[in-house]
Amino acid sequence: MNSAPSHVVSIIMPVFNDWQSFTLLVEKIDAAISAANEPLSVSILAVNDGSTSEPTLLQSVFHVLPNVSSIRIIHLTRNFGHQRAIAIGLCYAAEHLPHTSAIVMDSDGEDKPEDVLTLVRASLANPRKIIFAERSKRSESLQFRFFYALYKRVYHVLTGAPISFGNFSIIPPALLKRVSSVSEVWIHVAAGIMKARLPLAAVPTVRGVRLAGESKMNFVSLLLHGLSGIAVHSEVAAARLLVVSLVFILFSVVGIASVLGIRFFSDVAIPGWATSSIGSLVAIFIEALLMSVLLVFLVLNNRSQQPFVPRLHYNDYVADVENVL
Numbered sequence: 001m002n003s004a005p006s007h008v009v010s011i012i013m014p015v016f017n018d019w020q021s022f023t024l025l026v027e028k029i030d031a032a033i034s035a036a037n038e039p040l041s042v043s044i045l046a047v048n049d050g051s052t053s054e055p056t057l058l059q060s061v062f063h064v065l066p067n068v069s070s071i072r073i074i075h076l077t078r079n080f081g082h083q084r085a086i087a088i089g090l091c092y093a094a095e096h097l098p099h100t101s102a103i104v105m106d107s108d109g110e111d112k113p114e115d116v117l118t119l120v121r122a123s124l125a126n127p128r129k130i131i132f133a134e135r136s137k138r139s140e141s142l143q144f145r146f147f148y149a150l151y152k153r154v155y156h157v158l159t160g161a162p163i164s165f166g167n168f169s170i171i172p173p174a175l176l177k178r179v180s181s182v183s184e185v186w187i188h189v190a191a192g193i194m195k196a197r198l199p200l201a202a203v204p205t206v207r208g209v210r211l212a213g214e215s216k217m218n219f220v221s222l223l224l225h226g227l228s229g230i231a232v233h234s235e236v237a238a239a240r241l242l243v244v245s246l247v248f249i250l251f252s253v254v255g256i257a258s259v260l261g262i263r264f265f266s267d268v269a270i271p272g273w274a275t276s277s278i279g280s281l282v283a284i285f286i287e288a289l290l291m292s293v294l295l296v297f298l299v300l301n302n303r304s305q306q307p308f309v310p311r312l313h314y315n316d317y318v319a320d321v322e323n324v325l
Helices: 019-036 082-096 114-125 142-159 173-180 189-195 219-232 234-265 273-304 310-317
Strands: 007-015 040-048 068-076 101-104 130-137 165-171 200-206 318-323
Touching: 007 019, 007 082, 007 114, 019 040, 019 068, 019 114, 040 082, 040 114, 068 082, 082 101, 082 165, 082 173, 082 189, 082 219, 082 310, 082 318, 101 114, 101 173, 114 130, 114 165, 114 200, 142 219, 142 234, 165 173, 165 189, 173 310, 189 219, 219 234, 234 273, 310 318
Parallel strands: 007 040, 007 101, 040 068, 130 200
Antiparallel strands: 068 318, 101 165, 130 165
């Protein structure tokens, strides 16, 4: 380890059966710091998100890591999913490592170890902001990129907020406690930080490739992840959908009035057209009205609920903390 590191960070990685990738990534992070000759020390927090396989970690594997001060595994009581595992890791860091910056990254290697240094440098230049890694180039399939672009468009339309980054980020000590108190990070970390209007910035990065094994993400997982991001802004999305519903109600009322006017005050005579047209418009009116009522009750219900504060409850989901190094 460097004799006098000028900067110390904790790196939070959710892990679900990806222990081989995790091990390789930790070694590559240490190598990247050494290659850059940076006076940086890292503390690794692996959040074991209910893995079905035991962590294949031996202290001897990590016996020569000069830039890694400690490695801890936070074992959760069950599988809670990627975002909640990150939220628990952030809460643990806020309580036990409150004076260090926290980096959130995936454990599979797609968040490149070299970009840890990119985030640290950007954070040192902007110590009062959360810095996200913005993907300037992606390495996924054409199909994935298409659906991801579609998701970003839908997200922007429903929430009014553009999103171009994921979880890979660095949170300075001054903001770590605030982030761990944001109820929405329990659902979606990046969207929760955006909704809380915490100061943030982004730096361009290139997505890496998986170090070992196969991805646990599938189409359903990605869809649920996208819906979770929109759910964080559920009140804004509901308000926008309510406006759309009201437009449909207005359209159906005007349409019904126009059909009745043509039917009774003109000489146009097409057998059955008035009945079928009014039937369709009434159906649109009823569906739009029901949607409007449901959206109103959704917003009122959300506002009446007491918010869940992850920092106050995260210990309920931690089974054990294992010191590996």
